[in-house]
Amino acid sequence: MSAAAPARVGRFYTSARRHPWVLGKVADWKIPLGPYTPAQIGVAVVGGFLLVKTIAWWSWMGPVPIAALLLTVWAVRRPKVGGRAPVQAALGWLMLGWQPRGGRIGGRAARDRSPHLLLGGFTLEDAPAPARAQTPRRVSRPSADRTPRRRPATPRSTPRRHTAAAAPSAPVRPVSGVQQLLSLAAQSGDVR
Template sequence: MSAAAAARVGRFYTTARRHPWVLGKVADWKIPLGPYTPAQIAVAVGGGFLLVKTISWWSWMGPVPIVAWVLAIWAVRRPKIRGRAPMQAALGWVLLGWQPRGGRIGGRAARDRAPRLLLGGFTIEGAPAPGPAVSVAPSRPARGPHPSPAARSSARRRTKPAAPADPVGPVSGVQQLLALAQQGGAR
């Protein structure tokens, strides 16, 4: 026998494992015409109670309501609602109704935040006048020890721009391109 054949495992599940939960025997006494499913027992008890309480309404029909009740008990012997037994389906609907409307996040009910009034404003400013060119020195070297607080404050004082003698041209690349386009169009 090879190792591959020894590793194979076969399983067979009998119909007893697939059989639904039923009530068919109580101690040594067998229920007549049993076994019964929980759905059949619920329909039998609920329908019998309803028939007894409303006998004055249906007594003129003869045995028709009783036959309908027995047929209802027989009809629910193996019902499926989307592949589920009716008790589990009913429990699912109850639990669905119990859930919060927005669902759950981390076990807690998900709720929207309270609405708040959002106020805002804006200011329209004119185009800025051409100002002096600002050259900023690096605040610290790329490598090396960190400067002391006194050296940092003096470095900040040194970066203040001086007023240029000649007017400043475009500063950004876009402004330079616009200036070149205007000069090219003026020719």
């Protein structure tokens, strides 16, 4: 290994390294029965607030509502909603409700275009007749002056080249990639 080449480092993270966010200590004081997850802290704060505000309603039941709150806080320690922690799941539902109904395109709300009347028309015209190539006519000569021509018996040394067909009167642009390749080959004379 040369000194100029940097050392290659490989890293991987297993699930053992993915710890949930928890609150177990505040300064030097350790929270009793902790550590607590954000869901547990949220349930304890909201439940405690509701118990204090509704004490007149449940005071006749004794410690049952307080025990129910503690049991609920304990039950939310590791719940999963769709494979996610409850706070992330609640945030996902909140963001889903916040999204516009049609979704987003480029960060903006996607909206359907307003309907409008589409008017159109057409015109029928006579198509022009295609131009025909004029071939020169031969003047007939008396048969006595004509001598029959014979082809040589030896084959030609060079192969015959195919002549390209006459171009159409209006050039047609190739549409597909194959048609473009064929037109390029026809222009260079490689078509056989």
